[in-house]
Amino acid sequence: METGPGDAGPVVIALDVGGTGMKCALVRPDGSVVHAERHPTGAERGPDAVVDTILDVADGLAGKARADGHTPRAVGIAVPGVIDEAAGMAVWSANVGFRDVPLRDLAVARLGLPTALGHDVRAGGLAEARLGAGRGTAHVLFVAIGTGIAAAHVVDGSAAVGAHGAAGEIGHILVRPCGPRCGCGRTGCLEAMASAAAIGRRYAELAGVPGSTAAQVAERAVAGEELAREVWTSAVEALADGLATGQALFDVQAIVLGGGLVRAGRHLLDPLRSALRERMTFHREPRLVAATLGDEAGCLGAALLALDALENR
Numbered sequence: 001m002e003t004g005p006g007d008a009g010p011v012v013i014a015l016d017v018g019g020t021g022m023k024c025a026l027v028r029p030d031g032s033v034v035h036a037e038r039h040p041t042g043a044e045r046g047p048d049a050v051v052d053t054i055l056d057v058a059d060g061l062a063g064k065a066r067a068d069g070h071t072p073r074a075v076g077i078a079v080p081g082v083i084d085e086a087a088g089m090a091v092w093s094a095n096v097g098f099r100d101v102p103l104r105d106l107a108v109a110r111l112g113l114p115t116a117l118g119h120d121v122r123a124g125g126l127a128e129a130r131l132g133a134g135r136g137t138a139h140v141l142f143v144a145i146g147t148g149i150a151a152a153h154v155v156d157g158s159a160a161v162g163a164h165g166a167a168g169e170i171g172h173i174l175v176r177p178c179g180p181r182c183g184c185g186r187t188g189c190l191e192a193m194a195s196a197a198a199i200g201r202r203y204a205e206l207a208g209v210p211g212s213t214a215a216q217v218a219e220r221a222v223a224g225e226e227l228a229r230e231v232w233t234s235a236v237e238a239l240a241d242g243l244a245t246g247q248a249l250f251d252v253q254a255i256v257l258g259g260g261l262v263r264a265g266r267h268l269l270d271p272l273r274s275a276l277r278e279r280m281t282f283h284r285e286p287r288l289v290a291a292t293l294g295d296e297a298g299c300l301g302a303a304l305l306a307l308d309a310l311e312n313r
Helices: 047-067 103-111 120-130 190-194 196-207 214-222 226-250 260-264 266-279 294-311
Strands: 009-017 021-027 033-040 070-079 082-084 089-092 099-101 115-119 139-145 149-155 254-258 287-290
Touching: 009 047, 009 120, 009 294, 021 047, 021 294, 033 047, 033 294, 047 070, 047 099, 047 103, 070 103, 070 120, 070 294, 082 115, 089 103, 103 115, 115 120, 115 294, 120 139, 120 149, 120 254, 120 294, 139 226, 139 260, 149 190, 149 226, 190 196, 190 226, 196 214, 196 226, 196 260, 214 226, 214 260, 214 266, 226 254, 226 266, 254 260, 260 266, 266 287
Parallel strands: 009 070, 070 115, 139 254, 254 287
Antiparallel strands: 009 021, 021 033, 082 089, 089 099, 139 149
């Protein structure tokens, strides 16, 4: 793409919208970030106010780009929930209250730029597969383990969306039929057994220590506390069952783990690798690695969605 005198080159506007905060950036076509900023989502104000904030921030980034000599070319927005990417519709999101919000069309009307709307975890998986821990790997399963558990199946740099925009809900694989009740209403889901929230909650119940976190459980397990070790091991075993199911379904070369639980490092990855290996029969064992892009993955993924939208016009 040609640039004129004083033109610092094209950029895309990227926003990763979470329930608490938004990570935003101006990104070059090569994936390098030229400017980044963060804003509170303010979900407590209601979905209309969140939409206004998204559009205001995106518009402000477009102005920032032009002021710095860049040419904004497209917008990528990643949001949580059920997303109809083809229609550009945020169908449902508990975190920010969206119900059938035509976010892509609203952004196009406000900024006059091509806009892509995507799912936050799929965007993060896209970034990890193309720019991060899965780079150079054709078949990647990205699994984000935090308050919940969700996944993105990325093949040749493209994340599967599903027929209804809900692909990748690996957190709701049934792993323990008699397990605790999940937020979805069913009992024994992977998310109810092995998410960071579930680990902290389980330890708090057994130890009588309200407010316990998964990080504290990991620390206490490493220090030799028996109860913490039991809770941690139980979660790792459940997670291995979920990942083994994922491998049976998708046959990937690499499973990339992201989210807060991965901060436990080898204390998670080492036992999880062993447990996953035990569950492999005729399936090939995938490479199990930690994500490398941290909490920037969703924003970079949103930028990739915008760049892809430009290429596909």
